[in-house]
Amino acid sequence: MATRSLWRATKLALSATALVGGGAAANAATSEDPAMTFNLYTTVPPRLVRDAVTAAAIAFDYEYSLLGLPEGSSERAKAKHEVHLRSAVKLQELCFKNGGIYIKLGQHIGQLEYLVPQEYVQTMRESMLNKCPVSSYEQVCEVIKKELGDTPDKIFSEFDPVPIASASLAQVHVARNHNGEKVAVKIQHTHMTDTAAADCATVNFIVNTLHQIFPSFDYRWLIEEMQESLPKELDFINEAKNSEKCLENFKKFSPHIAAYVYAPKVYWSLSTSKLLTMEYIDGAQVNDVRTIKRLGIRPDEVARLLQVPSLETFMIIGRVSSEAIIEAKLSQKRSFLRWLSAWLDKIILEVRLFTMQAALWLIQGRKALAWQN
Numbered sequence: 001m002a003t004r005s006l007w008r009a010t011k012l013a014l015s016a017t018a019l020v021g022g023g024a025a026a027n028a029a030t031s032e033d034p035a036m037t038f039n040l041y042t043t044v045p046p047r048l049v050r051d052a053v054t055a056a057a058i059a060f061d062y063e064y065s066l067l068g069l070p071e072g073s074s075e076r077a078k079a080k081h082e083v084h085l086r087s088a089v090k091l092q093e094l095c096f097k098n099g100g101i102y103i104k105l106g107q108h109i110g111q112l113e114y115l116v117p118q119e120y121v122q123t124m125r126e127s128m129l130n131k132c133p134v135s136s137y138e139q140v141c142e143v144i145k146k147e148l149g150d151t152p153d154k155i156f157s158e159f160d161p162v163p164i165a166s167a168s169l170a171q172v173h174v175a176r177n178h179n180g181e182k183v184a185v186k187i188q189h190t191h192m193t194d195t196a197a198a199d200c201a202t203v204n205f206i207v208n209t210l211h212q213i214f215p216s217f218d219y220r221w222l223i224e225e226m227q228e229s230l231p232k233e234l235d236f237i238n239e240a241k242n243s244e245k246c247l248e249n250f251k252k253f254s255p256h257i258a259a260y261v262y263a264p265k266v267y268w269s270l271s272t273s274k275l276l277t278m279e280y281i282d283g284a285q286v287n288d289v290r291t292i293k294r295l296g297i298r299p300d301e302v303a304r305l306l307q308v309p310s311l312e313t314f315m316i317i318g319r320v321s322s323e324a325i326i327e328a329k330l331s332q333k334r335s336f337l338r339w340l341s342a343w344l345d346k347i348i349l350e351v352r353l354f355t356m357q358a359a360l361w362l363i364q365g366r367k368a369l370a371w372q373n
Contacts, residue, residue, distance in 0.1 A: 047098045047195075047199065047202060048202050050094055050097055050098060051094065051098075051202055051203065051206045052206065054090050054091065054093075054094045055206045055209075057090055058087045058090055061083050061086060061087060062083055062087070065079050065080075065082070065083045066079055066080060066083065081119065084118075084119035084120065085119045085123070087119075087120075088117075088119050088120045088123035088124070089123060091106070091109075091120070091123075091124075092106065092123055092124065092127055092128075095128065096127075096131070098199070099189075099191060100133075100168075100189070100191050100192055100195055100196065100199055101168075101192070101195075101196055101199045101200065101203075101226070101230060102199065102203075103128060103132060103133065103168035104168040104169060104226075104230070104233075105203070105222075105226060106124045106127075106128040107124065107128045107168055108222070108225075108226065109121065109124045109222075110124030110125035110128055111125075112222075128168075132166045132167050132168050133168070133189060133191075134163060134166045134171060135163075135166075135171055135187070135189050135190060137161040139189075139190045140152070140161070140171075140173065140187050142190060143187050143188065143190055143274060143275060144187065147272040147274055147275045148270065148272070148275065152175070155270065156175040156176060156177055156178070156183075156185075157176045157177065157178050157180070158175055158176040159173060159175040159176075159185070160173055160174045160175065161173070164184075169189060169192055169233060169234065170186050170187055170188045170189060170192075170236075171186075171189070172184050172185065172186050172187075173185045173187065174280060175277075177267065177270070177277075181279070182279075182280040183267060183270075183277050183278065183279060183280050184264070184277070184278050184279070184280045184281075185270075185275065185276070185277050186236065186275070186276040186277075186278070187274075187275055188234065188236070188274040188275065192234060196230065196234060200223075200226065200227055200230065203223060203226075204223050204227070207219055207220055207222075207223050208220060234273070234274075235273045236271065236272070236273055236274060236275065236276035237271065237272070237273050237276075238273075239276065240266045240268075240271060240276055240278075243263040243264070243266065244263065244266065246261075246263060247261065247262075247263050257305065260305050262281075264278040264279040264280070264281050265278065265279040266278050266279075267279075286302065
């Protein structure tokens with residue numbers, strides 16, 4: 001039964017691919033942006049096929065490798081470990097082939113140490129953090145021209161075509177503005193803009209289909225989390241505002257460490273939702289002791305600075321993320337009751353943060369008294 005249902009789901013994905021491919025030319029011709037539409041139609045179907053084939057292979061492997069093995073037996077535990085490893089490698093290969101949000105999804109899985117099998121976490125963690133896609137210089141120029149209205153050599157006095165870093169959603173180039181200031185330009189990968197929504201829908205379809213066929217395979221929560229967080233991560237204006245908000249909150253709630261915290265200056269006239277230009281700051285990783293010493297900084301002072309009480313850090317970061325969510329709700333609410341609900345959320349947040357601040361003051365007061373005694 002499961003075999004037939006899974007085969008029907010796979011055939012459905014293949015049929016949808018053929019249908020989508022056949023209608024690509026007609027829709028591209030009538031679209032406001034034919035090039036992007038055609039790219040979308042020619043990129044998504046192969047990804048959908050890869051998704052369906054990989055999901056089917058993983059599901060079959062679990063279904064039949066564990067068939068007949070008693071629950072709790074050492075044989076089943078060994079077989080499950082081997083299936084986890086094989087499936088993690090299949091998923092890893094899918095993420096690399098599809099790129100885009102699939103890389104982000106793989107990185108996210110690599111952080112879910114207590115929620116997904118260790119084999120997946122280890123496989124994703126070892127590969128996804130260091131092997132991210134790199135957009136060509138032509139693609140970079142395309143994004144800059146579309147976002148800022150001209151090519152990099154016109155917008156900036158200098159622009160290094162080779163990125164200094166690349167991640168799943170964007171890459172960073174070093175440049176100089178026309179005032180001679182050195183800046184870091186974060187540019188979103190072009191395929192993220194073109195296929196992000198379609199990729200989310202495709203992954204959602206595959207995960208929901210597998211859950212219907214195999215109820216024990218339930219990772220719908222991961223898709224819901226990704227669908228909620230991805231639009232925020234793809235909006236660089238939101239990222240820039242949060243960096244400034246973080247500094248404000250440190251100054252307001254933790255003035256004793258605010259002097260040690262800095263966020264690069266944002267060049268708003270050279271920033272959009274898909275391109276972020278910030279002050280370039282050269283530094284060292286926090287675990288690079290040799291470079292830290294060479295910069296004239298004492299490692300023990302860095303360690304003490306990092307030992308900020310967890311309650312204090314949680315309060316600062318929590319305010320930034322919570323206020324961003326509430327502001328989004330306020331901008332989306334239309335009826336009076338929903339608008340009132342969002343404002344009540346804001347009041348509850350303020351009460352909770354005040355309570356946390358009071359608790360923090362008490363803790364700091366007790367520490368000061370203990371030190372004096």
